[in-house]
Amino acid sequence: MAERAALEELVRLQGERVRGLKQQKASTEQIEEEVAKLLKLKAQLGPDESKQKFVLKTPKGTRDYSPRQMAVREKVFDVIIRCFKRHGAEVIDTPVFELKDFDIAGQFDPMIPDAECLKIMCEILSSLQIGDFLVKVNDRRILDGMFAICGVPDSKFRTICSSVDKLDKVSWEEVKNEMVGEKGLAPEVADHIGDYVQQHGGVSLVEQLLQDPKLSQSKQALEGLGDLKLLFEYLTLFGIADKISFDLSLARGLDYYTGVIYEAVLLQTPTGAGEEPLGVGSVAAGGRYDGLVGMFDPKGRKVPCVGLSIGVERIFSIVEQRLEALEEKVRTTETQVLVASAQKKLLEERLKLVSELWDAGIKAELLYKKNPKLLNQLQYCEEAGIPLVAIIGEQELKEGVIKLRSVASREEVDVRREDLVEEIRRRTSQPLCIC
Amino acid sequence: MAERAALEELVRLQGERVRGLKQQKASTEQIEEEVAKLLKLKAQLGPDESKQKFVLKTPKGTRDYSPRQMAVREKVFDVIIRCFKRHGAEVIDTPVFELKDFDIAGQFDPMIPDAECLKIMCEILSSLQIGDFLVKVNDRRILDGMFAICGVPDSKFRTICSSVDKLDKVSWEEVKNEMVGEKGLAPEVADHIGDYVQQHGGVSLVEQLLQDPKLSQSKQALEGLGDLKLLFEYLTLFGIADKISFDLSLARGLDYYTGVIYEAVLLQTPTGAGEEPLGVGSVAAGGRYDGLVGMFDPKGRKVPCVGLSIGVERIFSIVEQRLEALEEKVRTTETQVLVASAQKKLLEERLKLVSELWDAGIKAELLYKKNPKLLNQLQYCEEAGIPLVAIIGEQELKEGVIKLRSVASREEVDVRREDLVEEIRRRTSQPLCIC
Numbered sequence: 001m002a003e004r005a006a007l008e009e010l011v012r013l014q015g016e017r018v019r020g021l022k023q024q025k026a027s028t029e030q031i032e033e034e035v036a037k038l039l040k041l042k043a044q045l046g047p048d049e050s051k052q053k054f055v056l057k058t059p060k061g062t063r064d065y066s067p068r069q070m071a072v073r074e075k076v077f078d079v080i081i082r083c084f085k086r087h088g089a090e091v092i093d094t095p096v097f098e099l100k101d102f103d104i105a106g107q108f109d110p111m112i113p114d115a116e117c118l119k120i121m122c123e124i125l126s127s128l129q130i131g132d133f134l135v136k137v138n139d140r141r142i143l144d145g146m147f148a149i150c151g152v153p154d155s156k157f158r159t160i161c162s163s164v165d166k167l168d169k170v171s172w173e174e175v176k177n178e179m180v181g182e183k184g185l186a187p188e189v190a191d192h193i194g195d196y197v198q199q200h201g202g203v204s205l206v207e208q209l210l211q212d213p214k215l216s217q218s219k220q221a222l223e224g225l226g227d228l229k230l231l232f233e234y235l236t237l238f239g240i241a242d243k244i245s246f247d248l249s250l251a252r253g254l255d256y257y258t259g260v261i262y263e264a265v266l267l268q269t270p271t272g273a274g275e276e277p278l279g280v281g282s283v284a285a286g287g288r289y290d291g292l293v294g295m296f297d298p299k300g301r302k303v304p305c306v307g308l309s310i311g312v313e314r315i316f317s318i319v320e321q322r323l324e325a326l327e328e329k330v331r332t333t334e335t336q337v338l339v340a341s342a343q344k345k346l347l348e349e350r351l352k353l354v355s356e357l358w359d360a361g362i363k364a365e366l367l368y369k370k371n372p373k374l375l376n377q378l379q380y381c382e383e384a385g386i387p388l389v390a391i392i393g394e395q396e397l398k399e400g401v402i403k404l405r406s407v408a409s410r411e412e413v414d415v416r417r418e419d420l421v422e423e424i425r426r427r428t429s430q431p432l433c434i435c
Numbered sequence: 436m437a438e439r440a441a442l443e444e445l446v447r448l449q450g451e452r453v454r455g456l457k458q459q460k461a462s463t464e465q466i467e468e469e470v471a472k473l474l475k476l477k478a479q480l481g482p483d484e485s486k487q488k489f490v491l492k493t494p495k496g497t498r499d500y501s502p503r504q505m506a507v508r509e510k511v512f513d514v515i516i517r518c519f520k521r522h523g524a525e526v527i528d529t530p531v532f533e534l535k536d537f538d539i540a541g542q543f544d545p546m547i548p549d550a551e552c553l554k555i556m557c558e559i560l561s562s563l564q565i566g567d568f569l570v571k572v573n574d575r576r577i578l579d580g581m582f583a584i585c586g587v588p589d590s591k592f593r594t595i596c597s598s599v600d601k602l603d604k605v606s607w608e609e610v611k612n613e614m615v616g617e618k619g620l621a622p623e624v625a626d627h628i629g630d631y632v633q634q635h636g637g638v639s640l641v642e643q644l645l646q647d648p649k650l651s652q653s654k655q656a657l658e659g660l661g662d663l664k665l666l667f668e669y670l671t672l673f674g675i676a677d678k679i680s681f682d683l684s685l686a687r688g689l690d691y692y693t694g695v696i697y698e699a700v701l702l703q704t705p706t707g708a709g710e711e712p713l714g715v716g717s718v719a720a721g722g723r724y725d726g727l728v729g730m731f732d733p734k735g736r737k738v739p740c741v742g743l744s745i746g747v748e749r750i751f752s753i754v755e756q757r758l759e760a761l762e763e764k765v766r767t768t769e770t771q772v773l774v775a776s777a778q779k780k781l782l783e784e785r786l787k788l789v790s791e792l793w794d795a796g797i798k799a800e801l802l803y804k805k806n807p808k809l810l811n812q813l814q815y816c817e818e819a820g821i822p823l824v825a826i827i828g829e830q831e832l833k834e835g836v837i838k839l840r841s842v843a844s845r846e847e848v849d850v851r852r853e854d855l856v857e858e859i860r861r862r863t864s865q866p867l868c869i870c
Contacts, residue, residue, distance in 0.1 A: 074526055085798055093652070237783055238786065334520050358521055364522075371445045
């Protein structure tokens, strides 16, 4: 589902108009590949039945993902969607969300929505359990102010930004060489930038820079630093300040963002035994882009907007690779219990019981055989990862009980039929965990 | 999301290879429209930013559904997906499901999976609460046998089938005129068919026809009737026999199905006050198509397959029209509680509390204002349909309580802060209902 795949990079909170923009932007890229992909597929298929048969012999190839992959994707989306809904988000077009319609400007006070975006980011990354992460934070205005007071000519702002943004991958020396050698920046200007962009820390760094004799000369920088100080107060109240790092080298998408910018990176790739280390880069990002919208607003009004996006495709591959490394068996169904029989001629009883369980909302299965061997039924549970077996036998029927067996421990207990649903619920209720 | 729309008609349980076939079929049609649609959109957009602006001024147009429609769709899908998962279905490509991989033939005994398909159909239609429904059941072999003993020439089988299938819309006289007048069937043959196809009922009709001197001469018909008798036994055990009607005029997709066929129809359109009656026809259908797969199997093996599909687009429009008629307010978010403050200077306390609630899994919001008026906060709840307000005031903070207000009843009670999460859960826990 290519259209979905394109949207998977667009899980975000944002204002009405900008969502329009974002979706549109996505569409343009997506349409190119989509058209190409579909025309190719169309050519493969051909218009007539006979050609189809070739494809039909390999139906697996017509499936986007394996059931295992689908199960992982479903669980990752479940975590993300739960989190957005917890924050009152509205589904625009799964998995695209909108928090509130930000239409009348000034409906909010500074940094409150920005703080919630970071909270959402942290909640999602924590619940996905893909390892330790850090959210780098910076502000467009701080970068602009810093470049100005360091003496970067306006014409070089953007190109110097892109050099600075490489600091998470390469050394300062390499970045400096690029600035001076390739981009013709004066060495002392580069060094001056270096003094700033190599710093990162918490709110104390914000306060320190507010006192910085040079940087404090820039009105822009002071605005940005002031907002970051406020942001950190809110992040502390949200209990996530320890996950946030003010990093002056973060300089992403500056022709796009107008204020606070953030990017979440995994601190360690979750490598299991014998697993290839995985270069995942950033797994989530976002920021504020207030000015932008005015461009498209007939009256040129400034519409405040914040957004965040989760790189779910990357997260899928991390989770999948991790599960493989751990040799974790991914369940592709959610069946809680298999209704089985110990003797022959009990199909009717199995059908009656499984129907009772379905009607009570229990996820239940039975084998489609009239007289399946108990061993085969237990084996099926092992393979499908079904945790419980409800075994009917003549003796149990006489006594009005069901033998409930735990597949893992192989323990069996007799449960009164009227208590069976509750007992299954009790035993299979567990917090959502994706691995 | 055209690709999704195409899949929405494909919610089904079936064997590996046929799913391949079905998806392939879907793809071919879907690729045509998809390519057309995307090329059109691409033309609109044009390659350059400037052209985009035109589109950006009407972002609404870039949205497939309104939040209200999305909410309805989400809830309908939720009901369907819950039901399929309850039956141990595996997600192939939401909303396409597979029950078990039916790969080694003969893994099942007759009519058990068929009965489960009908059970699933009934569970979904009941939980959707879209009004009374009836599932018509027939069998391809009974129709073939019936036509044979009535003296329909093989060459006319299919065309006579399509006439018979119209009986749910037009009178027998009209159907007969078509058979005799247009399709050149002998009047007495038509009358003979009429005696059968105008009958419908429960298992008693099956038993009656098993004794039918003429029909019982057809080996095919006897097989079909025998299986239907067994099917009704299982449907009785599943508690849905009263929803099922054996209807000899049901003759859908006969060049496709090989055994039992079924089709669910709404008995009455759920018309509210002043609502236009809605012609919805069948809302779900399915059947058995064993032979079919051999065509695509290299070794020509017969692979047993049953399938069912839910007409979700029809169901969406029924639910939407119904909600409009009832003037029901559809919530587009799931927020349980708004964290509000009674006095100024309580933003920090609001942020702390909303964060506590998020961390406890409660769906909570707050207004992004530093000092919002209580009236505005209550008004926001009314508009957004948020049922509860957790109000912080200086007095409450001193006493370690939160004032919990029901938006509907306007009742307020003081809840100990440590009991707040439980109290909110208790008050907002309710069974899923789509209207």
